[in-house]
Amino acid sequence: MGEVTMASQTVPAGIEQSPAEDARFFATMAAIMCSVTVAGFFFQLAMGRSSFDAPWQYHVHGVIFMSWLGLYLVQHMTASRGKFALHAQIGKAAYFLIPTMVVAGLLIMVTVARRNGGPFFFNVSEFLISNSALLLCFGALSCWALRVQRHIGWHRRLMLCAMAILTGPGIGRLVPAPLLIPYAWFIITAATWVFPVIGIIADKRNLGRIHPAYLWGLGLYVGTFALSTAFAYTQVGVALTEWVIAGSEGADRPIEPFIPPGLSM
Secondary structure (H helix, E strand, O other): OOEEEEOOEEEEOOOOOOOHHHHHHHHHHHHHHHHHHHHHHHHHHHOOOOOOOOOHHHHHHHHHHHHHHHHHHHHHHHHHOOOHHHHHHHHOOHHHHHHHHHHHHHHHHHHHHHHHOOOOOOOHHHHHHHHHHHHHHHHHHHHHHHHOOOOHHHHHHHHHHHHHHHOHHHHHHHOOHHHHOOOHHHHHHHHHOHHHHHHHHHHHHHOOOOOHHHHHHHHHHHHHHHHHHHHHOOHHHHHHHHHHHOOOHHHHOOOOOOOOOOOOO
């Protein structure tokens, strides 16, 4: 009685069962989200708008976050193939990688804000404050997903909501963000909500109901975005941003989004 056989998968005892097609759906979603994120960065590289000539913080950040994409994708591949023992072993890396990502992410946001004020199509304050809050939201949702990993339904859906947060930078590099001023931050962030919404639609069609993990995961994501963006525009939020970038080149640009002189699309 040490394990339960389910379809073509073997699930260890004590772990909530989940249909095989459910695992394939989440593996497909993982592949799509990772592909979108990577495509955004490679697109900008191919267009000559970014390069590898950047401070060390950028490279450290890139290696850490790309490692997460690899781990996230491999975990869904192992789960969809029923290799739960391997899934559990590899998954231990998440306990180290998630907090490392949060620290590295906060470091790069401060570095970018001080270096050039962040992308010109974002308000500096919303980029620094709301972006940081969303990164913390990713960390919280991911850690929650790890705590409930024996409840596969909760685990997979919370991880999907957390991963959706990380697709923002990729999506932002694929869309004509300058044309979205002054709503670029909202539009790009809202675009990432499509992934949990797809999951909600799939639940409704396959299960006849919406799993509560989506309500919590997407709800916390949207709530964090709304509150952090609102705070970024308060006097306290703006003052905090100005304090962070004081004395740097980032303080030389307007705090509001703007179109650089001579910009060509």
